[in-house]
Amino acid sequence: MEQGRIIKIISNRYEVLDANGQRLICVAMGKVRKQKVPVVGDIVLFERFEDQIGIQEICERKNELRRPAIANVDQAVIVMSCVEPAFSTTLIDRLLFLIAYANIKPILCITKTDLISKDHPLYQDIEDYRNSGYEVYETNIHDIESIASIWKDKISVLTGQSGAGKSTLLNSFDGSLQLQTQATSKALGRGKHTTRHCELYEIGGGWIADTPGFSSLDFSHLDAQRLADSILDFQNHGSCKFRDCLHIHEPGCVIRQGVEEGRISSTRYQHYQEVLQLIKQGKVKY
Ligand SMILES: Nc1nc2c(ncn2[C@@H]2O[C@H](COP(=O)(O)OP(=O)(O)O)[C@@H](O)[C@H]2O)c(=O)[nH]1
Ligand SMILES: [Mg+2]
Ligand SMILES: [Zn+2]
CATH class of the missing domain: 1.10.40.50 (Probable gtpase engc; domain 3)
Structure with a gap:
């Protein structure tokens, strides 16, 4: 059997990257579906049949997040806007806790710095995170330089409120991605939630997942x-x-x-x- 990584899931079709970097469309064989639900990031064993390629086994995950559903990530970037939606240390910390709990390295990316003044009080919060040992990047649509080098050879996931600027950030790194952003979705009249599925994109020498915003965070499973x-x-x-x-x-x-x-x-x-x-x-x- 061959090994690969799931980089995209659309209903029951799994796009798997094989050892040679080829993208294959696979199905999950019955015994896999009984075992656990495959998620993006999963390392899988698959077999090529005459008429289809079947995922036979999901390898053990080194970590996993529930919301978004993704496995085996090296770092999770919490994307938080200065304004629109409002900056919230409560939300940042809840995400920080969930990410660290899942045994994933958290990173903070504060977006839309073009919309606030240099002496805005939230910079004290940012300082507080840095003093506590967290890696914090400040970005806006005109300046993403500071965070450009963190993706290489890593699997990353962006998480944060809808509208925080996740898709915009990825589009800034790779203009050919053309991920839908809130502005474009408004123009198309499709409402707020633009990112519908979880997918890994090859960016900056690594793989990054854009994710939809969430409406709730579940702490009930935590010890x-x-x-x-x-x-x-x-x-x-x-x-x-x-x-x-x-x-x-x-x-x-x-x-x-x-x-x-x-x-x-x-x-x-x-x-x-x-x-x-x-x-x-x-x-x-x-
Ligand atoms: N002024 C400003 N607007 C931004 C910035 N980043 C994103 N936006 C806008 O914020 C809105 C939401 O961005 P989007 O990328 O769709 O957020 P997502 O839901 O987290 O993917 C869009 O209208 C973007 O144009 C930024 O750095 N500065
Ligand atoms: Mg988005
Ligand atoms: Zn104690």
């Missing part, structure tokens, strides 16, 4: 302790001396101390507490 252990702000601060510590009530907890002394972002800590509540409550909409 509270694993969340606490996956938050980079806490990890960078050294480990808490208590085992199984959620860093909430425990006296002498190093993370709480770090927050009190201003060495851990109080915003992130507050958002962490909120997400713990959401986990307790079960399902949630943002």
Whole structure:
């Protein structure tokens, strides 16, 4: 059997990139469909038959996201606009937590900087992320230079609200892509949600998935302790001396101390507490 990677899914047709870089249209064989639902990014074993190419097996995933459904990514870029839609550290942090929880490297891309002044207060939030150890890029339609070199040899996924500028960003890197953006979809009268399926595009020497915006983020499947252990702000601060510590009530907890002394972002800590509540409550909409 040969190995390849799913780069696009349209209903039950899977586009697989083979070892020679050829794009093949495949179907999923029955036993695969029983095993699990194939997603973009999946490494698969496939077989060429006379009349079709069949995916026989989905290889073990090194990581996976649910929303968007994608597997085996190296980095997830949270695309957040300065305005339209409004900048939100709550949303950034919820995405940061979900991405780190999934064992994927998060990166922040702040778009539409052309629409705000250089002394806008949100630059303090950006500084806060940088101080916490996150990689942050600032872009706008006229200037994407700073983020141009991060894609090489990596599988990346863009995530963020509808309208944040994800498709615009990818179009700026490769004009031939012509991904539909909100402006173009309005012109065509197709409403707001323009990116309908998940697909990997070859850009900047790597592969990037554009994804639709989401209407909700689901925290119901998260384990509270694993969340606490996956938050980079806490990890960078050294480990808490208590085992199984959620860093909430425990006296002498190093993370709480770090927050009190201003060495851990109080915003992130507050958002962490909120997400713990959401986990307790079960399902949630943002
Ligand atoms: N002024 C400005 N507008 C932008 C920028 N990036 C995207 N837009 C606009 O924002 C709207 C939404 O962009 P789109 O790429 O469709 O967002 P997506 O839903 O995240 O893919 C479109 O009208 C874009 O032209 C930017 O850097 N500056
Ligand atoms: Mg889009
Ligand atoms: Zn603790």
